[in-house]
Structures are given as structure tokens and as C-alpha cells.
Amino acid sequence: MTLLSIRDLRTYFYTEDGVVRAINGIDLDLEEGETLGIIGETGCGKTMLGLSILRLLSENTKVEGQVLYRGTDLIRLSKAQMRKIRGKEISMIFQNSLSSLNPVLTVGTQLAEPVEMHRHMKKQAAKQRVIEMLKAVKIPSPSDRAVEYPHEFSGGMRQRAMIAMGLACTPSLIIADEPTTGLDVTIQAQIIELLKEVLEQSGASMLLITHNLGVASELCNSIAVMYAGEIIEYAGVIDLFKNPGHPYTRGFFDSLPNRGLKPMPGTCPSMINLPAGCKFHPRCPHASSRCEKEKPDMLKVEEKHHVRCFLYD
Numbered sequence: 001m002t003l004l005s006i007r008d009l010r011t012y013f014y015t016e017d018g019v020v021r022a023i024n025g026i027d028l029d030l031e032e033g034e035t036l037g038i039i040g041e042t043g044c045g046k047t048m049l050g051l052s053i054l055r056l057l058s059e060n061t062k063v064e065g066q067v068l069y070r071g072t073d074l075i076r077l078s079k080a081q082m083r084k085i086r087g088k089e090i091s092m093i094f095q096n097s098l099s100s101l102n103p104v105l106t107v108g109t110q111l112a113e114p115v116e117m118h119r120h121m122k123k124q125a126a127k128q129r130v131i132e133m134l135k136a137v138k139i140p141s142p143s144d145r146a147v148e149y150p151h152e153f154s155g156g157m158r159q160r161a162m163i164a165m166g167l168a169c170t171p172s173l174i175i176a177d178e179p180t181t182g183l184d185v186t187i188q189a190q191i192i193e194l195l196k197e198v199l200e201q202s203g204a205s206m207l208l209i210t211h212n213l214g215v216a217s218e219l220c221n222s223i224a225v226m227y228a229g230e231i232i233e234y235a236g237v238i239d240l241f242k243n244p245g246h247p248y249t250r251g252f253f254d255s256l257p258n259r260g261l262k263p264m265p266g267t268c269p270s271m272i273n274l275p276a277g278c279k280f281h282p283r284c285p286h287a288s289s290r291c292e293k294e295k296p297d298m299l300k301v302e303e304k305h306h307v308r309c310f311l312y313d
């Protein structure tokens with residue numbers, strides 16, 4: 001069953017400098033129980049995609065298209081209806097756990113909040129649930145830790161607490177934005193193991209936003225590669241690593257430390273002045289005059305492997 005269907009999603013910011021086109025027509029399907037990775041260079045719109053799905057954007061933003069969650073278009077829900085979905089049906093685990101947690105509230109109080117709100121639990125029951133949650137993410141002495149403040153937690157423990165918060169109301173979909181970034185390698189591995197375990201136990205689907213390909217390969221079934229607010233390649237995880245099709249994906253892989261550290265020439269285009277045609281053409285070693293004028297569709301190179309590039313036309 002398809003849990004989430006995104007159709008022609010577009011997210012624009014209206015700024016003094018002009019319109020920032022952060023998401024430019026994204027189509028994606030996420031199946032029940034699937035983990036889909038969203039990868040790409042910094043600034044390509046990964047976080048904006050997550051925030052657009054949950055409608056966590058500021059007033060100067062316009063979101064167009066459809067985000068169908070179990071057939072309901074989230075874009076068209078009222079703010080009150082959206083609040084009922086957020087945290088309960090779909091939750092988000094953010095990049096920086098220190099800035100996402102409130103420094104003046106204990107970890108336990110913060111974890112209890114969504115439980116009390118969505119599950120209508122009384123204070124005492126919610127407290128019990130918080131301790132269970134901390135236990136589930138393997139935080140030692142959970143009842144002692146629940147009364148501590150975020151700064152008393154180490155980075156790894158805080159990220160565990162964030163995951164616990166994301167799971168508090170047993171959501172069907174978790175959007176995790178760089179859940180291991182900033183943690184040292186050993187802790188990173190522990191958090192990946194923990195995410196694997198919780199996904200297996202809960203059966204939840206996950207949209208995993210990351211530029212860490214190691215993390216993506218450990219957790220994802222399939223991967224969508226983003227460039228300048230578009231998906232330019234989509235494939236099963238093994239297929240993508242074996243046969244990256246888009247010149248951007250290949251360049252991105254080659255630029256990584258474990259794959260040669262060969263820097264890709266140029267930078268991501270400004271989202272205010274996007275190039276015509278294929279948005280990657282100014283940086284592409286294979287660009288032809290067609291690429292300057294025409295935007296390629298997603299072309300099928302193999303079963304479940306699509307690439308937005310005329311090389312496959």
C-alpha cells in the first residue's frame with residue numbers, strides 16, 4: 001500500500017531578493033514500511049521537502065501540488081486538522097537535537113507533551129509512557145534521566161531522546177533530517193542500529209534526509225537524488241550504488257572521501273535564478289545544446305530506476 005504520494009510539489013519563498021524556488025515539481029511515492037533516502041548536496045532542498053510535507057514553513061512561503069497521505073491531501077487540510085496529523089501520524093526528527101529541544105524544560109516534560117496531546121493521556125500515565133520510550137531508545141536509568149534538562153544529556157543521548165519523541169505516538173511515517181549528523185562515528189553507528197530496530201518493530205515508513213551515503217545505504221530501500229529542488233534520479237539502494245546513472249549522481253559519489261574525493265566543478269545554482277533546460281547542464285560534462293533548452297523527463301533505465309537525463313533518451 002502506498003502511504004505517501006507526492007505530486008508536482010512546489011515550494012517557493014517570497015524574499016526581498018526575489019522568489020526562491022526551493023522545490024520545483026517533485027513526484028514521489030512511499031510504500032508502507034519502506035525507507036526512502038533523500039540525498040543531494042547542501043542547499044538542494046532536502047529539508048524544505050520534509051518541512052513542506054508537514055507544513056512547517058513560514059508565512060512567506062507558498063506550497064503547491066499534492067501531498068497525499070493515505071489519500072488525504074495534507075496541503076488542503078486546515079491548520080487544526082494538520083496539527084492532529086503532526087506528531088501522531090507523521091513525525092519529524094531534526095538535525096540538531098540541541099536547538100530542537102527546549103532548554104528550560106526537562107526531557108521528560110517535552111516527551112510527555114505529544115503523548116498528552118494526541119493520546120489524551122493523564123499526567124501520570126504519560127510519565128509512565130515517557131519512561132517506556134526512553135527505555136525503548138536504550139537510555140540508561142530512564143526515570144532519572146527523564147527529570148534532567150537537555151544540556152545534561154550528551155549529543156548521542158539527546159539524539160536518542162529526539163528519536164523517542166518522534167516515536168512517542170507510534171507514527172506511520174517518520175521524516176528524519178540528518179539524524180546522525182554531528183555525532184561521532186561510534187555514536188552514529190549506534191543511532192543507525194537504533195533506527196533500524198525501531199523501524200522493524202513499529203513497521204513505520206521513513207523518509208531519511210541525509211548527505212551521508214553510508215547512513216543511506218544502511219537504512220534505505222530506495223533513494224531519490226535531489227538537485228536544485230528536483231528529483232534527478234530514483235532507484236533501489238543497491239542499484240543506485242552499483243549503477244549511478246545521472247552525471248550529477250556520479251559526480252556526487254566521486255566527490256566523497258571514500259570514493260576518491262574528486263571535487264565536482266561548479267556549485268549548486270541559486271534557487272532565485274535557476275538555469276533553463278536541465279538545471280545541471282552548466283556543470284555537466286555531457287551537456288549538449290538540447291540540455292540548455294529542454295528539461296528532461298524522468299527516463300526509465302531499468303525496472304524501478306529512473307534518471308532525468310537525455311543520455312537515456
Ligand SMILES: Nc1ncnc2c1ncn2[C@@H]1O[C@H](COP(=O)(O)OP(=O)(O)OP(=O)(O)O)[C@@H](O)[C@H]1O
Pocket residue numbers: 013015020022040041042043044045046047048049058211271
Ligand atoms: N526561510 C527561507 N527563505 C528563503 N530561502 C530559504 C529559506 N529556507 C531555505 N531557503 C533556501 O531553500 C533552498 C533549500 O534549502 P534546504 O534547507 O532545503 O537545503 P538542504 O538540501 O536541506 O541543505 P543541507 O544539506 O545543507 O541541510 C536553499 O537554497 C535555501 O537557501
Ligand code: NI
Pocket residue numbers: 046047048177
Ligand atoms: Ni537540510
